[in-house]
Structure formats: structure tokens, C-alpha cells
Amino acid sequence: MAPGAARRARRRVRGAPPAGVRARSAEDWWWDRLAPSGSGYHLLQSDSMLLVLPGSGPARARAHRRAARRAQRLRLPGSRATAAKAKPKSAPAPAPAPTPAPQQGPDPGWGDRIPLEILLQIFGLLVAADGPVPFLGRAARVCRRWHEAASQPALWHTVTLSPPLAGRPTKAGAKAEKKLLASLEWFMPNRFSQLQRLTLIHWKSQVHAVLKLVSESCPRLTFLKLSDCHGVTPDTLTGLARACPQLHSLDIQHSTSSCCPQLQLLEPGPCSQVLRLLNLGWLPKPPGRAATPGPGFPSLEELCLAGPTCSFVSDEALGRLLHSSPNLRLLDLRGCARITPAGLRDLPCRELEQLYLGLYGMSDRLTLAKEGSPLLTEKWAHTLRELDLSGQGFSEKDLEQALAAFSGTPGGSQPALCSLNLRGTRVTPGTVSSVISSCPGLRFLNLESCRCLPRGLKRAYRGPEHVQRCLEQLLTSPASPS
Numbered sequence: 001m002a003p004g005a006a007r008r009a010r011r012r013v014r015g016a017p018p019a020g021v022r023a024r025s026a027e028d029w030w031w032d033r034l035a036p037s038g039s040g041y042h043l044l045q046s047d048s049m050l051l052v053l054p055g056s057g058p059a060r061a062r063a064h065r066r067a068a069r070r071a072q073r074l075r076l077p078g079s080r081a082t083a084a085k086a087k088p089k090s091a092p093a094p095a096p097a098p099t100p101a102p103q104q105g106p107d108p109g110w111g112d113r114i115p116l117e118i119l120l121q122i123f124g125l126l127v128a129a130d131g132p133v134p135f136l137g138r139a140a141r142v143c144r145r146w147h148e149a150a151s152q153p154a155l156w157h158t159v160t161l162s163p164p165l166a167g168r169p170t171k172a173g174a175k176a177e178k179k180l181l182a183s184l185e186w187f188m189p190n191r192f193s194q195l196q197r198l199t200l201i202h203w204k205s206q207v208h209a210v211l212k213l214v215s216e217s218c219p220r221l222t223f224l225k226l227s228d229c230h231g232v233t234p235d236t237l238t239g240l241a242r243a244c245p246q247l248h249s250l251d252i253q254h255s256t257s258s259c260c261p262q263l264q265l266l267e268p269g270p271c272s273q274v275l276r277l278l279n280l281g282w283l284p285k286p287p288g289r290a291a292t293p294g295p296g297f298p299s300l301e302e303l304c305l306a307g308p309t310c311s312f313v314s315d316e317a318l319g320r321l322l323h324s325s326p327n328l329r330l331l332d333l334r335g336c337a338r339i340t341p342a343g344l345r346d347l348p349c350r351e352l353e354q355l356y357l358g359l360y361g362m363s364d365r366l367t368l369a370k371e372g373s374p375l376l377t378e379k380w381a382h383t384l385r386e387l388d389l390s391g392q393g394f395s396e397k398d399l400e401q402a403l404a405a406f407s408g409t410p411g412g413s414q415p416a417l418c419s420l421n422l423r424g425t426r427v428t429p430g431t432v433s434s435v436i437s438s439c440p441g442l443r444f445l446n447l448e449s450c451r452c453l454p455r456g457l458k459r460a461y462r463g464p465e466h467v468q469r470c471l472e473q474l475l476t477s478p479a480s481p482s
Contacts, residue, residue: 112145119149132156153194161210162201177206184210188217197223204230211236215243225251241272248299249274272297275321276304296324304332306356311336315343322347330354334388341372345379352380358421359391368393373402381405385416390423396452400431407438419444423460428452429474436471445470 126135132155140150149155161184163176195218200207207229214221221244226232232252241247250272275297297303303322305313313336322328328349333339334356355376359368373394377384394402399422406415417439422432423446432453436442445467446460447453454477461467 112143114145116145116149119146120152120155123149123155127155127158132159151191153191156191157194158197159192159195160199160201161203163203173202174205177203181206181209181213184213188213192218194220196220199225199227200229201227202229207231208233208236211240215240219244220246222246223249223251226253227251228254248272249276251276251278252280253278254280273299274302275300276302278304279307296321298324299327300325301327302330303328304330305336306332306334308335312338314338315340315346318343319346322349325349328352332356334358335360337368340369341375345375350379351383353383353416354386355380355384356386356388357392358388358423370395371398373398374405377402377405381415382413383416386419387417388419388421389425390421390446392425394425396426396428396431399425399427400434403427403431403435406435414441415439416441418442421446422450423447424449426450426452429454429457429477433471433474436467436474442467 123136123139136150136155140147161180163173163180192214195214198214198218198221200210203210203226207226208231211232214224221240224240224247229252237250251274253276300322303325305311305318307313313333315338318333318339326348328347329352331344331349331352331354336357337359339357370393373389373392377387389399406417415438417435418441420435420439420442421444427447427450429452432445432447436445441464443464444460444462447458447470448460450458454474457470457473457477461470
């Protein structure tokens, strides 16, 4: 034998595995290379990834992997084992029955190994940041464990519902609303049983049916917002308030319905604290027999009736809404030009903190009240923190008497006023100087478009330093207005 051939033969013999031992596969090599036995790590194999995790885990046994490969080779038609079976034997010896390998199902993946409590905490953080829709619907399709976690009603506590074809033609929008309503008939009892905050947007024809489902399936509802929804009636809201005793906030915006003229007949729940009716189509009450006022809102703390300048909210309507609300803290009547100081004086609330009476965009000042502003400050000067009189037509003397109430608070205590909006009023420099000196906590003062003030002072002042600078300029500037 040639020397080169002898060396090649010895090299083959030296690298060959022992007799009866099969060569290792690439999979076995990687398995032992990444997580060798006794290293404290194990491999977790899924459909698209291979994870190396600390600790002894359910790593697949090497014998099971070899058994799976051997069974696959036996099923191949051209394999050697199949050919050996096809050869006839004269006297086949009875072979012992092989021991069946333990059955092992497919690896469920790492998603199923996360405890349900941990998944709920992770999902809760995502829902708090982005809301439950569409995340929970997509997460429910990942695996069974994720579906179980995403189906927990505790995660569906804040929901916004809007038809997918909002703003489209009437027929298409009505069809989309009916389709969404059919889905809500299952979602309400199965997912929304712990719903707390609900917002409905652009519902035109099925809002009554949706609110009926909410009253039947969501007893923990605390906040309801209806934006651009048609067909809201007092009966619907009354039934919802009775079914949801924890409902404390009702927000209706840009909605047209028969609810506005009859809201004084609404029977809210005992916990109603916030009522916002913004940009609604209030209509004047038709002549006829006066309606008996309802129970009102005994726990109401915030009422917002802000709207356009053509609002028909009157003293009578406001009195019917607030006749039993002594705990009112915030009253927003911006744009309600028909409200008078005498009507506000008759309200039962004694500790009002925020009062907004601004009129924005009013061109006709002949119909505005010229007197009566002292009635407001005499009643609430000791509690008012924010006051908005922008655009009102009160005279110079009337405003001087009204703002002088902040310098004579009972008990000698300092006024709580921190924000004052006098934009477009007839306030004089002496009145402004007096109110700044009497209210050391004043942080915002708006004097824009005040014709009775000198040039250079007609602007908004933000912060205590700027307000004090305004006082210095008033004391040093000439008294003649621009």
C-alpha cells in the first residue's frame, strides 16, 4: 500500500465512530453546544425561535429526537430499512415487541408558559396606555392562554364605540350601526360586565338600543359620554341612571335630541356629580302648563351648559336643573346670554368655586344686562377661585361695586380668587388696581380689549410676577384711556 493511502485509511479509522454507534446529527450538536447537561440552562423550541433559558426546564430528551428521526426514515419509500424489510427471509426469528416511546405533544411555545397573573398585569399596562381596542382583540388570537387573559372583564373597563362608517351616507351608516349592535349583544354580557367608562361617538339611529344594553349588562358604569349622538331621550337616561347607581358623570356634546328641553324631568342616580351638556340645541319652552320639577341632582358638583351665543338656556331652565343642588362647585354658562345675575342669585348653592359667564362672539350688546354683577360677588366672593365675565355688558360703576366685594371678605381672610377674566368689559384702571391689591393669590388676569384701560395694558397676564407688574404699571401710568 502506498504511504499516502495508508495515512488516509488511518485518518478515516481514527475519525470514525465506534462500531454500533451512529454519528451525531447537527441538531444534537447544537443542542449540546447551547445547553449542555449540567450547565443550568435548557432550550425551549417554538415554531420560529429557539430560546436558551436558565434553570432545568422541559428540554426535549435526546432519545425522543432520535426516535422521531428513526420513524421518519422508516416511512421513506427509498430508505435502507424499507429495502431490508422487502427482502424475503427463509426463517425470520420472532423479535421482541419494541417498547413504545412516550407520546409527547407539540411544544405549546413560550406564550403558554407565562402565568395568567403575569399576563393580566402586562395586558393591564398596555390597556392603560392605549385602550383595550384593538389590542385585546388581536392578543386573543395568539394562543389559548392569551385568549383567556384577553377575555377577562377587568381589562375592559374603558371603551369607546363608534360605527366604522361614521360620516358616510345615511343608509350605509345605519347598516354599520346594526352590525355593530349585533356584536355588542354578545360583548356586553361577556366582556363589559365590569365596564366603568363608556364613550359613544357618531351614533345616529341605534343609540337607544346601545344604552339599553348598557343598562342591562354594565352595573358598574361611572362615566358616560355621548358625542354627536341622535335620539337621546330623558327616559333612556333615567333608566340608565337607575340601572347604574355608580354613574356620577354624564357628558353630552354636539347631540340633537328631545332631551334638552326636558332635562329638568330627568331622574338621575344618587351619585350623579358631573353633568356636561355642551353645544346642544336648546329650544325655548313652548307655552302651556308648567311642568312639575323632578327630583333634580342632589349630589351635583359640576354643571356645564356652554354653547353657542344663540343658546336659549334661561333662568327658569337653570333653576329647574339646580333647585336641589346645594353642593355645586363649578358652573359653566359660557354663551348663555339669557342668564341674568338675579337668576344666579336665587340658586341654592352657597359655596361656588368656579363661575364662567363669558360671552364670545356676541355682536349685539344692546340686549345684555347692564347691572347686577354685584349680586354674584356678594354671594360667592368668599369661595370663588375663578371668575369669567368676558364680553358682559356691565357698566363701569357696576363692575367697580362687584369687584370691591373681594376686598371685604368676612373674617378678614384673604380672597381665594386666583383667575379673573375681564376681556372686553368696561373695567377701569382703579377697579383693576383695587382687585389686584386685594387678591394676593391672583395668578391669571385677562384685560384684552378693555377700552377703559390705558394703551399697553390690554393683554393677558399669567403668573403672580406679571400680575404685580401690571399693578405697578397701573399706578404709574396716566389715568386717561386710549
